[in-house]
Amino acid sequence: MRKLPASSIPIPALLPMSSASTQRVLTGVTTTGILHLGNYVGAIRPAIAASREPGIESFFFLADYHALIKCDDPARIERSRMQIAATWLAAGLDPQRVVFYRQSDIPEIPELTWLLTCVTSKGQMNRAHAYKGAVDANVAAGEDPDAGITMGLYSYPILMAADILMFNAHRVPVGKDQIQHIEMARDVAQRFNHLFGEHFVLPEANVEPEMELLPGLDGRKMSKSYDNSVPLFEGGEKALREAIARVVTDSKLPGEPKEPEGSTLIALFDPFATAEERAAFRAELRAGLGWGDAKQRLFEQVNRHIGPMRARYDTLMAHPEQLEEILQQGAQRARAIAAPFLATLREAVGLRRFQPLAAAAAPVAKVKAALPVFKQYREADGQFYFKLSAADGRVLLQSQAFAGGRDAGEWVKRLKTEGAAALAGAPVAKGEGVADSELADALAALVAAEAA
Template identity: 60%
Template sequence: MTQSKTRVLTGITTSGTPHLGNYVGAIKPAIEASQDPSVQSFYFLADYHALIKCQDPKRVQQSRLEIAATWLALGLDTDNAIFYRQSDILEIPELTWMLSCVCAKGLMNRAHAYKAAVAENEEAGNQDPDKGITMGLFGYPVLMAADILMFNAHKVPVGRDQIQHIEMARDIAGRFNHLYKGDYFTLPNAVVDEKSQVLGGLDGRKMSKSYNNTIPLFVAEKKLQKLVRKIKTNSLEPGEPKDPDTCTLFQIYAAFASAEETTAMRQQYAEGIGWGDAKNQVFEYLNAHLEKPRERYNKLMEDPGHIEAVLQRGAERAREETAVTMDRLRAAVGLGRFS
């Protein structure tokens, strides 16, 4: 299969409700890329990944629906991009096993998520450093490698905390190519948008489902206003100059605003804008920005059959490729058909 277009692949784990941090870090740049005819984009719901941390079936099912509706509401071009659920691509777990068989265990021992879980056990004084750690958590960088290598993605937009996984995918791809003496996999590159940053949440820590400090993307207008008002600020009075660079409120505004608007807000901080006024301005700006996509999202959530049809079309397009790829890989490792 000729690959004249640059291939870009992005996945989002389906274990929660999409929030502003997801939008800024992953969804917005992905949707912009989906509209570029020189790029072949792959976007998927990483629902196998969700099972690592979430054993609540209703939550996983609801999250899949919410995330699919979110991407579509925000303008994902599903004619150009291939949009699918990971679990609809039957070849992904098969490739994961093949890659597991060439992946060094020592490489997985160094994975940040695994090391953090072990460190937590050691700090808690557990006799077993692996207590509560599943093979899913331990091996999930291999599943992520399969997601990427299956489509020979050139570029994978990620946050800085995911760069290690792209490097692991490169290691695994290189090892497979070497062992089986062929150019079976493209070595992917991590793309970190230096302009995009990890958004702070309501309490100033990273906006994350695990901290329960998120602002959901399509929450109702009144709820959005309430959440913006809850964003943690310092005790400086109106009239006192404020530092925008250490302020979660400013950071959220800047993630959505133009360069000119951001400069103007920075000036207001220097002039000592009151926190109440700043929060009102940020709410008004976010609400205006999200109003139309929110309407589209609510309509989509009322029509899950439409979302299912879109995802099935995407899976068919993806599997046209994955079926051919796996035939080639099966033959490469000695699992080809007898003829």
């Protein structure tokens, strides 16, 4: 197989990392399928653009350990890893600017997963959306609640926390359905920091404004499960042309005016066109352009944009050794950060090299820092309340009224075991002058005490 010249596919040098003032942003892509036009417009293109912003240090990884939770077909995993890596690089991801790696090439990640597992409460995992959803589906089907549920699915949030905390990412771009996992990562980080010292940055969920979603061929959300997606690179021009030919339109004939707004053709055309091109296409439709000609215009517009990228994709897929080299270089850069950090964490938890032990000193009674305290009470109105008070008596958190004491107690229990993650939707208000960080630290201390 002909090897490409070094200039055709850049191999990242082991560049030094940026200063502490830089914002680290981490993005993972699960490798269980191939990417379509909607993925490109909604996720790939904006993420690559964001990685080029000044002051941003971007980490992109193929989440192939996560893929094993969803897929037990080795050939599909292997194929998807290559296709997704080639897609991101062809679309413009610069491996010299970002750290691009496979999750499975970083052995420090599963080891960190275990360290975090040892400080994560089972109760918190019981409340993870993916696990609860699987249990609910089993119960609805009359099955055993845990039928078919693996420990991979159950522990998924801890592996995700390790992905994020391994590189102390400040921001993690996610959809709304993933916010809980970022909150869990924060809680686990706070618990570890409380027990073993300040090691982890607390990550923030970077929930973008509603990302640009492309409709599928039938007008619904573009999705493989609906069989309505437009391929990005797979199948070449032929597959793209055939998919666009299947776009559902109305029955108006050539020559009849057509209303562009709300049509699937326009929704697919706009992300690949300038403002002038969008206006011209709409004017032609209103003037009677036939749907067949309109689909040809759409094909040409999209193909003009993604054609050069498809050529790079085909070249990369034909030369997997080049993909491998890029990812191995990325793994070296990632491990240059992960390995020394994990060594620090191992030291922190007591997994140290043997050395002479210090002479045993007389036992000293430990003085524990006073923890914040929950207090439940009933007012003259017959309603039940609770509040969280700091050691100095300041009210950190005040509940609304509850009809029953048990309801108030359930919320206290959740806050003690889930920490700040339970605040979303909780019927509570912060005390006057209390900072978010102070409240989060107080709850983290209670969670750690509960776990201990």
